[in-house]
Amino acid sequence: MGKYLIRRVAEMILTLFLIATATFFLLEAVPGDPLTQRAEKLAPTVKANLYKRYGLDKPMMERYAITMKGIATGDFGESFVYAGQTVQGLIHDRLPVSARLGVQQVLLGITVGLLLGILAAMKRGTIADYLVIVLSVLMISVPSLIFGLLLQKIFAGNLKWFPTIGWPAGKDLWFGGWEYTVLPTLAGCFGYIAAYARLLKTSMLDVIGQDYVMTAESKGLSKGAIIRKHILRNSFIPVITQLPMSVAMCITGSFFIESIFSIPGIGQYYVTAVNNQDLSILMGETVILAAMYIIVLFITDLLYVAVDPRISLTGKNS
Amino acid sequence: SSGKTEVATAGDTAGTSSTPDATASNDTTKDSGDSVQELNLRATAFGNNYDVQDMGWRWMMAECYEGLLRDVGGADGDKFELAGAESIDVSEDGLTYTFHLRQNAKWSDGKPVTANDYKYGWDRLLDPNKGYSYAAFIFNVVGAEEYYNGKGSLDDVAIKALDDYTFEVKLKVADPTFESKLVATPLYPTRQDIAEAAGDNWGKDWKLSVYNGPYILSDLVEDNKMVWTKNPNYWDAANVKLEKVNWFDIAEDATAATMFDNGQLDVINGSGDYLKKYDEEASAGKIQSLSTQYPGTVMLGYEFKNGGESGLMKNVNIRKAISYSINRDEMVGAVYGRYTPAYGLIAPAITFNEKSYRAQTEEPISAEYKEYAGDKAKLQELFQKGLDELGVKTPISDVKIVLLTSGSSTQNQTEREYLKQSIEQNLGIKVELNTVGDSSLFTSERDAFHFDIMITGWWSDYNDPLDYLDIFRTGVYHSYGLYSNKDYDALLDSLTGLKDTTKRFEVYQQLENKLLLEDCAAAPLYYSDNHFYIQNWVKDFNTSSFGASQEVYHTSISGK
């Protein structure tokens, strides 16, 4: 186990290094640089000073080395566009906000999605099944931005049940100000509901056809017991596989939600940074997001083992 | 419970809060004196730059900081009021300016605002190592340009603090526009001790700043909310009525409209279809409306270096044909639903001799435009003439020009489609769009000369027509297609030291005519403006062109 952990961590670090490298060169390939805009009206000497200050005057490979060294020491540098903003600050201020939004969306999405999936699988071919299909297609076809605005208009504007914009801060960062989180969470979770409902339905249908379900039936177990004890756990593997994707998506994917509800999260900042070619911030954010993704992948592997005893951590299969 | 909730955005003023004054916006029984002096405003982005010398964020700085003069908006353009200065002495020759500073002006930490603060700010502006782009505002100061370019030293710059409350500046040549530049934030004072203590972080971290304006920036969460509170140390604090100003970062117009309709926002900046809706409400007396001109002109720029991708932009007739093929009236109505069609360069918001410059002179191309307007045959003839002059044999229908645009909003999109189609329909040529998402890519495309025409514009920094005319001087900005005309430059130079206003006015006229009518250096499309809709309980809300676009210095709430 210890050996396994060490190997896993080494692999993760290697992957992160590759990701950082890929991101760096991808960003280099984009024409223009983050200072073009700012330096436009400057005299040549002053411009040169500015480029020097951000280290953009150095050749690419040297900058690559510097960037990598920075990342290794946890120093991503400061924003090129918004003077004074650092990745560290970002992690401190914005990441928790996005994380709560993401966690709430994914949790709600998965819960409701799974319930709908079970419903659809158990009532296959009935109205309920088709209703779930239609609902899930609707949920993925209508952009979350539109959902968000509609929810805002109806529940904050007309009914005044919830505040229009805002997000809990300070001591409420994690567990307070629920009323502020209702609409954004709702608006963002539809995609997950749809995805998980479909996923679970498919995999449950697979499992229902298995012989051991028939064995369970022949024991005289009730339908509910069969679903709970025999079908669900065996249907979870594809659901777990989907998890890292959702986590990766929920950070950058909440861009629109964050923007319409004025939520100071990482998604909004990320898109702005991309548009501004804000190299240092992009590097930092990408590496952090990737790290999160990789960690979730690792957790997923643990979950696999927890769910399916046939899978072992060290060997792929036994 | 929400009362105890700590929330980054207090969107609860009308939403979930149970405090009576928040929900009862139509509660007439309340005495006006009871109203909470708190104003809720919308912004679409926070500037993230707290260094006045950088002028990064004018609308905030104009309220939280203060310079020698304050720009105050009015019905007929902007006026200057003394602010940090109590009086200004100008020498006979117009070269020496002596500012007598207000002795009761204080920073938010209680320290007095001194002449040295101004000197430090101005010195900083010129510091070649800092690279402030607005340094050119004071290049006319003796020794300034040399110092900035590394050829002189700071000691030779004629900026002096004669005593704590007397600040003196010497100019190289007399400059009637100098005064109008004084309202610009780069010429605001900066506290040396604090700025130097902050070092590299000066202007980056708002918590390190001190303020000398009516309000203090007291809280800020990026992409979310900013809070100003009244500055108790402000010299005119007695006349500042608002205790608190909340700025919400609201990205979507629809969200802002929802909040405004709910009374969660006190002022909204109308645009698109919302203009119509709120105009109706305003005429029904439900809300107040405030619309003013704004010193900005949007135009088509031509590529002068190579004549563009097509090589045709060197010819004035071709440029004119393109310019005249656009029906500005229709465009303004169809694309924006606001703004004023532009046939000149200088926007109506610019005043000269206390009156709108535009009101005093014809727009240069309005007459010639009318000759061609809507007449396809004549326009194409003009274009053909240009082709002939260039010796280009390509039939007009095979001509293809590239229009460079950026931005992804619906308005951006509609705008470029409108332009493309107008030109195509009227001239019978092809217009290809070169569209980039954001402005830094726009800059790199532009600098690579991948266009014939582009959408560009100028938003004035100080209140003088010269600010507009100067942008077309040879080699000044890249942004206008590298137009270069020696005669034009010479004419601009003749203004240096010219104090006679009538003479200056004449030269301005000549310059604008030469630029637009003779050379067609750009095709102006429209002049910018502001449309604010204000809740009835808000009093004395104002707007200005060179200060704060949403001026809340004297604003108060009553009857909410």
Added chain:
Amino acid sequence: MPELTPGKFEIIGYKKDDINKITRPAISYWQDAWRRLKKNPIAMVSIAVLIVMVIMVIIGPMIRGYDYVTMNVAQKNLTPSSKYWFGTDNLGRDLFSRIWAGARASIIIALVATALKLVFGTLYGALMAHFGGWVDEVLMRVIEVINSIPSLLITILIMMVLGNSLFSLLVALSITAWCNTARQVRGMIKQLRESEYVYAAEVLGAKPIRIIFKHYIPNMLGILILDASTAIPGFIFTEAGLSFLGIGLKSPAISLGVLISMGQHSMDFYPYQLFFPCLLLCIIVMAFNLLGDGLRDALDPKLRQ
């Protein structure tokens, strides 16, 4: 009960020809799958809807006789009427024509991106499966890296590098999507490689090329078709999302995404400008999804009889 006569009780035995007679009709795997699909009303409705869609995106923009590009400012923002069935947009263009033109672009983008994804993903996956060992490891790492970088970043950056064009849009869309196909193909080939009929071909002395084209590809088609039928709505949807960020198509080209993002801005005033493109998007996505479900059933070997 037939009549019992002594003549019927003569032993005649069986005929040689009869004993090996196959009563099942001679149909191919695909015919068989198609037959099953035909029995699935929902899948058939989806196919019908898709056929109508294809016809409509070809002729739809012409039906009303209004050009979907040329503006007519005098007629802007009209509500649906007998003249303009779906109303007009903010430059006075017939929305009915525009919606079909938009759907055309969306569908073409989705189809081409899917094709790119399939081709590249298949090749890549085949490479991984074929070489195995460290090549597999390295190629797998590449996929892992691509998957870990937020796809939004990759998409936007590709659009920036290649410029705002249809081509770059396609590249940007497919570049993150092929990973999944590659993985699937890798898994499939690894599985097929162990299958007895591939061994049989090897025993016969078949060269790898032959095995790939005669055995691997035909046997993966079912999975790939399924992959495609889920990828297509995905692409339509992603393109729509990009339009919201302003990195979709270059005007005057329009897609459903562009129409929806434009419609969103006027949804307070002209909700129909948002409603119709959304509705069409829903119908297309739903049709592809349901067809995909149907295909899964039809192509599933377990349900084969």
Added chain:
Amino acid sequence: MEEKEIVLSVQHLKKYFSVGKGEVLKAVDDVSFDIYKGETLGMVGESGCGKTTCGRTCIGLYDKTDGQVLYKGKDVHGLTGKERFEFKRQVQMVFQDPYGSLDPRMTVSDIIGEGIDIHHLAANKKERQNMIYDYLEMVGLNREHANRFVHEFSGGQRQRIGIARALVVQPEFMVLDEPISALDVSIQAQIVNLLVELQKKMGFTYLFVAHDLSMVKHISDRVAVLYLGTLVELTSSKQLYSDPRHPYTQALLSAIPIADPEIEQERDKSKIKLEGEVPSPINTKPGCKFRSRCKYAMPICEKEMPALKDVGDHHYVACHYCEMTED
């Protein structure tokens, strides 16, 4: 037995599979035997003992781990180019699973034609077609089956198609990997009859793998008994059934159920009951692999793997106990 031409000679063949993390599965562990021209060598052993692996390694389908397989004197795994190609024609295989071994997306004529195409055995389309028809009829199917897909056929018919596919390249040696175990009795007889008939007509050499001992006895001249990857007994089929030596073979033979209630119920008492668990083939310990279930197990069985020894009349057994009782 007089000297016969050796077609295939297997010498100390080993085939290990690595099953992740340094563990090896010894599917075939040091197996040696010869196959003579024109004979049928039966290979039996319980499921998973390495019969398929051994068969496949013998014809070069799997790489060997160690040892040697000589086909007509040439190393099967060292063949290249033309020789290898020719080898693939001369040696064929019929697969265990009639459902999995035929590509479901191909017509019968393409399946049978594949060998013709690969080895260019037909000059033109017509000749190819005729060959396909001939072989279809040879295995007892009709011409009209040529254009059908395999899922329309029953298991027995499929297995015939598999045989036709192998026959069409005119091989000399065939590995029959449990060609009947997926079929039910009435069909099994069809296939076995066909195979016997073909052998008589064309003089094929067979390696016949199965775990159904009665069928193996029926078809084989000699029989090899495999246990967990090692050869435990090898002799003529008559000898084996009348005088099994290895305790495993004895147990196996006694356990064959006989389709006769009286005999079967009588025999029930005399059946040798094997106790103990079948050990895992992964990371096996040294010593005799059968010892955990063997009632004659001795201390030496723990330590030393018994070698295959001739106990007379070409009857080979690998067992310490037999060696002792022999002496």
Added chain:
Amino acid sequence: MMNEKKHILEVKNLKVSYHTYAGEVKSVRGVSFYLDKGEALAIVGESGCGKSVTAKAIMGLIKGPQGEIKDGSEILYNGSNILKYNKSKWKEYKGGECAIIFQDALAALNPTMIVGKQIAENLMVHKQMSKQEAAKEAVEMLRLVGIPEPEKRVEQYPHEFSGGMRQRVMIAIAFACDPNLLICDEPTTALDVTIQGQILDIIKDLQKKREVSVIMITHDLGVVANIAQRIAVMYSGMIVESGSAKDIFYTPKHPYTWALIQSVPRLDLENKQTLMSIPGTPPDLLDPPVGCPFSTRCSYCMQICREAMPEATEFEDGHQAACWLHHPMAPKVDMPDFRGGK
């Protein structure tokens, strides 16, 4: 009834169809048989003839919308028709009265549940045991079926067991609640003969000890000979012959049974002697023939066989066969004498 003993199970005219995209598969087409207490009945027949479907029907495992038990079918368990059972009676019947052992034990065991729980589950449902009691009993059950170290083994997952042990776990599950009726659906097909022998011994042993009635489904006549007292021969969804084991093995009356018995290779045969085999393939149940389903492959086929299904002819002591050859008008044909080879 010819037997004095009360039948524990009686199946009457059972018809089961599956509705597939290809059409209606008539898997079981009117099967009738009975089973007495403590008796072992073997159902033999080739692959796909409807043995498993019959078993599933008895177990109540035929499910809509695909599967359908046709009207008129009756399955009487101790005299009451299980097809008319309500939920609670079903619950009691399934697992409690009647248990089943499937062929592929790995597929039939839940891969994500420890073996002990899978056994205990049954006990908790039917014997109202507490968790602890059930767990203890599960260990005993494993011990009963001869799994060494059962205390340790109950905590393991099915994939950690060998094939034979998995099959024993299945048996343990089936026997946990002392069922009166045990259905074994090819429990040993996947196992080699030595393990097969062990499994059969366990079943026989339990049968003797607890007086369980067993239905043994297989197509291995050796297994049948080993275990069965009575035999039903199925062909194409019907029972073509049934009787005591000796009747069927020594005096079979149906040509299909003849062919079946003859095609089994016997150890006493000549080497490479041609085996008797049944030519051709069984009919497609999608579109079964009107007449006798075996007529297309039967060497004694008569015109009448193609036209009508023969009725069962009763011989001595419950031996029945459905063949036109036993009609008075038919020519006399005896079973040919080349047992196991020509």
